[in-house]
Amino acid sequence: MSEEVDVWWMVFTFSAYIQNFHAIQVQINKVQEQLDSGIQKENSSFWRVLEGYNYTAYHPMEEIYHWMYQIKESNRELVTQHYLGTTYEKWPMYYLKISQPTNKAKKIIWMDCGIHAIEWISPAFCHWFVKEILQNYRTDPKISSLLQNLDLYILPVFNIDGYIYSWTTARLWRKSRSSHMNGTCFGTDLNRNFNSSWGGVGTSHNCSSSTFCGPEAESEPETKAVARLIESRKSDILCFLTIHSFGQLLLSPYGYTKEPASNHQELVDVAQKAATVLKGKHGTNFTVGPASSVLYQNSGSSRDWAHMIGIPFSYTLELRDRGAHAFFLPADQIQPTCEETTMAVITIIEYVNQKYFPNGAKLTSGNLCLNLLLSVLFVGALS
Amino acid sequence: MELEPSHYPAQRAAGVARACISYRRGGPNRVLTLSNVRRARLQVRGRERGPRGQAVNCTAEVLYHLGSQHSAPEVHFTVEGELGKNPDDADNKFYSRIKSLKEPLVAQNIPDSFGIVPPEMEPIRHLAFSACDYIIWQNSTENTWYNLAQIQDVRQVKRNDDYLEFDYTVLLHDFVSQEIIPWQMQVLWHPQHGVKVTQNSRQPK
Numbered sequence: 001m002s003e004e005v006d007v008w009w010m011v012f013t014f015s016a017y018i019q020n021f022h023a024i025q026v027q028i029n030k031v032q033e034q035l036d037s038g039i040q041k042e043n044s045s046f047w048r049v050l051e052g053y054n055y056t057a058y059h060p061m062e063e064i065y066h067w068m069y070q071i072k073e074s075n076r077e078l079v080t081q082h083y084l085g086t087t088y089e090k091w092p093m094y095y096l097k098i099s100q101p102t103n104k105a106k107k108i109i110w111m112d113c114g115i116h117a118i119e120w121i122s123p124a125f126c127h128w129f130v131k132e133i134l135q136n137y138r139t140d141p142k143i144s145s146l147l148q149n150l151d152l153y154i155l156p157v158f159n160i161d162g163y164i165y166s167w168t169t170a171r172l173w174r175k176s177r178s179s180h181m182n183g184t185c186f187g188t189d190l191n192r193n194f195n196s197s198w199g200g201v202g203t204s205h206n207c208s209s210s211t212f213c214g215p216e217a218e219s220e221p222e223t224k225a226v227a228r229l230i231e232s233r234k235s236d237i238l239c240f241l242t243i244h245s246f247g248q249l250l251l252s253p254y255g256y257t258k259e260p261a262s263n264h265q266e267l268v269d270v271a272q273k274a275a276t277v278l279k280g281k282h283g284t285n286f287t288v289g290p291a292s293s294v295l296y297q298n299s300g301s302s303r304d305w306a307h308m309i310g311i312p313f314s315y316t317l318e319l320r321d322r323g324a325h326a327f328f329l330p331a332d333q334i335q336p337t338c339e340e341t342t343m344a345v346i347t348i349i350e351y352v353n354q355k356y357f358p359n360g361a362k363l364t365s366g367n368l369c370l371n372l373l374l375s376v377l378f379v380g381a382l383s
Numbered sequence: 384m385e386l387e388p389s390h391y392p393a394q395r396a397a398g399v400a401r402a403c404i405s406y407r408r409g410g411p412n413r414v415l416t417l418s419n420v421r422r423a424r425l426q427v428r429g430r431e432r433g434p435r436g437q438a439v440n441c442t443a444e445v446l447y448h449l450g451s452q453h454s455a456p457e458v459h460f461t462v463e464g465e466l467g468k469n470p471d472d473a474d475n476k477f478y479s480r481i482k483s484l485k486e487p488l489v490a491q492n493i494p495d496s497f498g499i500v501p502p503e504m505e506p507i508r509h510l511a512f513s514a515c516d517y518i519i520w521q522n523s524t525e526n527t528w529y530n531l532a533q534i535q536d537v538r539q540v541k542r543n544d545d546y547l548e549f550d551y552t553v554l555l556h557d558f559v560s561q562e563i564i565p566w567q568m569q570v571l572w573h574p575q576h577g578v579k580v581t582q583n584s585r586q587p588k
Contacts, residue, residue, distance in 0.1 A: 058497060171496045172532060172554060172563045189561075208588065210561040247558075287389040294390050296559055323530050326556060330498035 055128050056334045058120050060167045061091070064156055067127065068094055075134050077101065085225025088178040089161045093225055098133055098152040100144075107356060108233060109349055110311075111241040112155040112226065115190050115302065117162030118174045119245040121319050121329045121337055126156040126243065128338035129345065146349055149357040150238070159190055159222060172327065176220050180207040188214035191242075192298065193223045196305035197256035202298030213300050230306065238352045239313040240306035241345065246326050247295070247318035248286045250275050250344070253307040255291035256299040261307055264290065270351050271315060274344040281340040284320065291316060313352055317341065395528040395559070399520060400427050400443035402529075403458035406516035406578070427460075439463075447525045455521040474574045477506040481547050487539035488549075494533060507537055510578065511551055514570040517580045518555070528558035535565065546571045552586065564588070 053067055072081040078100065084093040099106070113126035133152065137143045157163050161177035175187030185207035192203040198217035199205065206212060218224045230237060252267040261267060268288060275286040287294055291303070295318075307314040320329055320337045329337065404427070429439045443460035480503075481488060493508050494500045500508055511534050519529040532554045540548040548571050555564045565586035571579045 167496075171492075172556075174561060174563075210563065289390070296391060325494075325498055326530060326532060328494045328496075328498035328533065330494075 055131055057331050058124060061157065061160060061164050064123065068096060068156065071096065071130060071134070078134065078137065084155070084229055085221060087161045087222055088176055088220065091160045093160060093222065095153050095155040096130060098130070098147070098154065100147040102148070106149055106151050108151050108153055108237045109239045109352070110153045110230065110237055111243065111345070112158045113243045114157040114163055115159050115242060116174045116244060117159050117166040118172050118327045120327070121245045121334065122243045123157050123163070124334050125319060125338050125341055126154055129342055130154055132342050142346065142350065146353050149353055150349065155226070158226065162187065174210050175212065176222060178220055180215070188212050188220050190220055190223055191302060192300035193218060193220050194227065194300050194302050194305035196301060196308050197299040200256055200299035202255065202296055203300055211298070217300065231309065234309050234311060237311050238356060239348065240303065240311045241315055241317060241348070242302050243317050243319065245319040245329065246321055246323065248284060248320060248322050249294060249318040250286050250288045251291040251294060251303065251316040251318065253290060253314055254304045255295070255297055255301050256304055258292045260290065263312060267313065270313070270348055273351065274347040277347045278340045278344040281343055282336045284340050313348065315348065317344070391528070395525070396445045397427055398528050399445050399456050399523045400458050400460065401429060402516040402519040402523070404441055404443065404460050404462065406513060406520055453524065456523055458520070473506070478547065478574050481539065487541050489538050491536050492533065493537070508534065510549065510570060510572055511537070511553055513578045514551065514568055514580050515553060515555065518566060518568060518583055526559055529555050530558070532556040532563060546573050
């Protein structure tokens, strides 16, 4: 009798697994269908190559999936698209890897946008930044030098479920869309869900709160997907940037404590440099400092977690504005916001590049000659 | 204790000062925005919203009442220079336009998802800012920082007297808790007599 039960249990769990897998497959197929139909619709509003996409407008998730596909297709020499995992509602999460092909080992810069659905300017910035790199890497010596040593991993929308929800249902939604309390309460604040003093100060254990940290650290599939990748590559990741709005802030660790980070002064100095460069573009003032002093204490943030696992440069950027429009930043501010923020981000990446690859760790023509000379001398000595 | 002006605890106190000062002299075309904070006993520099916004300098002291029963923070302020309470052209135009509407004004989602506010709705929005200032002032603590995020719904209530009356449902954003809080408010306005919130109540999420 118990053997029969065991068999049924196996069949049940196996079929549940298949159903789950099937659900994921359905979602991936859904996206693939949309992409395929997009290719045929040459004149549709969302089928564009790099230059044709409207970078000064906000785009729904469907268009962002198309954009990622197009970016990858039209920049195959530099861009690959990678699967990270699926969201609660089974949407696939993809990041773009921008990498100059070379046989030299490179380090990684990570940037994610859209962890909070309500912050529409954030995914808009990731789009803009990718475009800037791809449009200018051949001609801008700064960018081409960065790409000699660094790969850029860019996640255009972290909280896909929430972002979709903010377009279809509630513009001011912030959290994910996971279901809690028997379907009576929804959403975890993904930026309280990381394993960095999770559940502590500045977060709520009540699901109905906007800063609900989830039932446990990394409970959300989105958090887990990102954390798994970052953890697996942490020895190569030099810089972790997470893009938010609003506030005009460049925040260093930590939020969960007022204790300074081990490299606090350097973090603040670099951030200050970036804020100065940013201000030079359109006069926008950014405040710099550790999150717990400048903003408020909060636990479970991705920025804190990244630093705690050993990533030396970890920042939260809160983009425009300071409250005049707040989350409703009009589209005519997308361009200036993205221009100034790009300059700040490049400044940070440049510093990291210089620090870990001083004067380029690649073969220059100078040391090529020296190498040849030494080889000749050595060969001479041997013979 | 000196507060770093650019850091958020000082900004929150400034927000309360701004709200109180703004409400006391408020109107659809005369809402104060914050542009600079100098000290813990605050020197607040602001500017009226809109293209012809006047610059305003104030000194303010914000006293939060601690304790189990919430009461509104006290704000003692002095404003430099002349601040006219006389209605300007824009106020009068807005007043006449609304008074002459055949059907009572009804609108939703100001601004819309993309941050757009139709020009004829700007005064409605400014009036909401002004009225919200009262609610913000009355409900602030050291650990809140409220701002008006969006007007969810606004309906004009026709009156027989000279006042304009609007029933607003607004969404307030608290920066500290990141909560979005629906709030209902009944607002009276007259170009000469200013803004008055006659009734308000926090709504369930």
